[in-house]
Amino acid sequence: MSKLSFNQGSPQFIPLSTYRAYPEAEMETRAAEFYEELARRKTIREFSSKPVSRKVIEQCLLAAGTAPSGANHQPWHFAVVSDKELKHRIRVEAEIEEREFYDRRAPQEWKDALAPLGTDSNKPFLEDAPYLIAIFGQKSTLMDDGSAVKNYYVPESVSIATGFLIAALHHAGLATLTHTPSPMGFLNELLGRPDNEKPYILLVVGHPADDCMVPNIRKKPLSEIASFL
Ligand code: IYR
Numbered sequence: 001m002s003k004l005s006f007n008q009g010s011p012q013f014i015p016l017s018t019y020r021a022y023p024e025a026e027m028e029t030r031a032a033e034f035y036e037e038l039a040r041r042k043t044i045r046e047f048s049s050k051p052v053s054r055k056v057i058e059q060c061l062l063a064a065g066t067a068p069s070g071a072n073h074q075p076w077h078f079a080v081v082s083d084k085e086l087k088h089r090i091r092v093e094a095e096i097e098e099r100e101f102y103d104r105r106a107p108q109e110w111k112d113a114l115a116p117l118g119t120d121s122n123k124p125f126l127e128d129a130p131y132l133i134a135i136f137g138q139k140s141t142l143m144d145d146g147s148a149v150k151n152y153y154v155p156e157s158v159s160i161a162t163g164f165l166i167a168a169l170h171h172a173g174l175a176t177l178t179h180t181p182s183p184m185g186f187l188n189e190l191l192g193r194p195d196n197e198k199p200y201i202l203l204v205v206g207h208p209a210d211d212c213m214v215p216n217i218r219k220k221p222l223s224e225i226a227s228f229l
């Protein structure tokens with residue numbers, strides 16, 4: 001039996017009461033409208049410092065927390081940073097890694113792949129944006145008695161929750177950047193996260209700068225991303 005309290009509801013099975021069925025035509029409209037909503041999302045790199053209500057962030061984190069996960073262990077932690085000094089320290093550490101990446105570590109092929117995005121080691125958005133959300137995956141869940149319960153499919157679970165979070169923030173009228181300074185071990189130290197947690201993504205969240213520009217890139221058409229067998 002699971003040691004995790006949230007996995008021991010009683011009774012063990014309850015009727016599915018939250019599912020909604022729609023007539024076929026309505027399903028098609030809903031699917032098309034949801035696609036259009038998500039297709040408007042663009043990753044941005046120029047953020048405004050305009051403040052964002054904490055309530056909105058909290059609600060979007062709740063949406064992320066509804067994601068499916070291995071054995072429902074929910075092996076994620078979202079460290080939400082708005083403190084100016086902490087954002088500054090994150091920028092300093094991230095730029096150290098990024099300079100190493102762009103000036104030394106990155107093979108030419110990787111730099112060529114990034115050229116259309118116009119990225120470099122300068123990361124002002126880490127201080128400009130009102131929120132940074134550091135997303136950690138938990139290899140195990142630490143119990144109050146100090147014991148650890150193993151988690152499963154952690155990268156998959158964290159990635160799904162991150163997708164939900166990005167979609168929720170976009171839906172709420174915010175923009176994001178999925179930033180991955182590598183390695184990001186410095187986040188554990190700066191944000192006081194334990195060793196059983198691994199940072200996956202540093203999500204930059206806020207409003208776009210007034211004159212925000214984005215790369216002119218496209219998504220693949222359906223025929224290139226799917227096959228029907
Ligand atoms: N982490 C670096 C490099 C980078 C890598 C990929 I793959 C991207 O899609 C974008 C950037 C950076 O953040 O600049």
